[in-house]
Amino acid sequence: xxxxxxxxxxxxxxxxxxxxxxxxxxxxxxxxxxxxxxxxxxxxxxxxxxxxxxxxxxxxxxxxxxxxxxxxxxxxxxxxxxxxxxxxxxxxxxxxxxxxxxxxxxxxxxxxxxxxxxxxxxxxxxxxxxxxxxxxxxxxxxxxxxxx
Amino acid sequence: xxxxxxxxxxxxxxxxxxxxxxxxxxxxxxxxxxxxxxxxxxxxxxxxxxxxxxxxxxxxxxxxxxxxxxxxxxxxxxxxxxxxxxxxxxxxxxxxxxxxxxxxxxxxxxxxxxxxxxxxxxxxxxxxxxxxxxxxxxxxxxxxxxxx
Numbered sequence: 001x002x003x004x005x006x007x008x009x010x011x012x013x014x015x016x017x018x019x020x021x022x023x024x025x026x027x028x029x030x031x032x033x034x035x036x037x038x039x040x041x042x043x044x045x046x047x048x049x050x051x052x053x054x055x056x057x058x059x060x061x062x063x064x065x066x067x068x069x070x071x072x073x074x075x076x077x078x079x080x081x082x083x084x085x086x087x088x089x090x091x092x093x094x095x096x097x098x099x100x101x102x103x104x105x106x107x108x109x110x111x112x113x114x115x116x117x118x119x120x121x122x123x124x125x126x127x128x129x130x131x132x133x134x135x136x137x138x139x140x141x142x143x144x145x146x147x148x
Numbered sequence: 149x150x151x152x153x154x155x156x157x158x159x160x161x162x163x164x165x166x167x168x169x170x171x172x173x174x175x176x177x178x179x180x181x182x183x184x185x186x187x188x189x190x191x192x193x194x195x196x197x198x199x200x201x202x203x204x205x206x207x208x209x210x211x212x213x214x215x216x217x218x219x220x221x222x223x224x225x226x227x228x229x230x231x232x233x234x235x236x237x238x239x240x241x242x243x244x245x246x247x248x249x250x251x252x253x254x255x256x257x258x259x260x261x262x263x264x265x266x267x268x269x270x271x272x273x274x275x276x277x278x279x280x281x282x283x284x285x286x287x288x289x290x291x292x293x294x295x296x
Binding site for chain 1: 166172197211
């Protein structure tokens with residue numbers, strides 16, 4: 001049996017010490033850091049984009065699984081937050097991990113079903129949402145340097 | 149000793165089964181899916197945003213550590229890709245994980261130093277880059293449903 005595989009690509013060009021121009025198919029976007037973190041604040045920062053990825057993935061996964069279960073979702077909103085200690089990134093300390101220690105997502109759902117059914121839906125979403133999986137479980141990241 | 153902690157926030161509103169409007173401080177952006185995946189193709193998709201987050205984080209971390217080491221980087225570009233099997237997300241099969249099985253990042257660097265020094269730099273980047281850390285290592289993701 002053939003296992004389907006999808007590959008996604010992006011490219012990026014550094015515009016400054018904090019700013020990157022990313023190209024995703026026909027879309028372009030800026031990653032930057034807020035002024036408090038030494039940036040020029042022209043776009044969300046890298047760890048904020050993780051939260052955007054997660055919210056986007058929860059949206060499509062919740063809607064897809066709700067549709068399978070015959071649940072009608074009338075409105076769906078998200079509030080996400082992540083906490084990190086910047087000291088490893090800054091080279092000050094190695095006491096704590098570099099990235100988010102924890103990410104919290106609150107999902108506000110208006111639907112035609114019960115809280116219990118929504119909790120069942122959520123369990124399946126947590127298994128099947130690609131971004132949740134990439135965060136909760138180890139994902140190999142292979143970085144290769146090519147000097148020009 | 150006080151350990152500093154930074155918290156990042158975003159909110160999102162579902163606009164369709166695939167489309168999300170995300171708000172990050174003063175920035176707004178659309179997450180969507182390409183038409184081939186059933187979307188309306190108005191923005192990058194969730195797993196593409198992961199790659200944007202990673203490229204942005206590699207940019208700021210490489211530049212920061214290069215500066216600490218006195219390495220001058222003249223140009224810095226990125227090409228990232230991630231492979232996944234969509235069958236778990238689609239509910240077809242549980243054979244493979246939902247998210248990226250692997251992410252590859254190629255980093256094109258023009259600098260005033262040797263390949264060896266750049267490889268040393270990369271090792272430190274892999275430890276200190278927050279997004280690399282959140283992908284390579286397990287990150288708790290707590291999702292709470294609030295029915296409206």
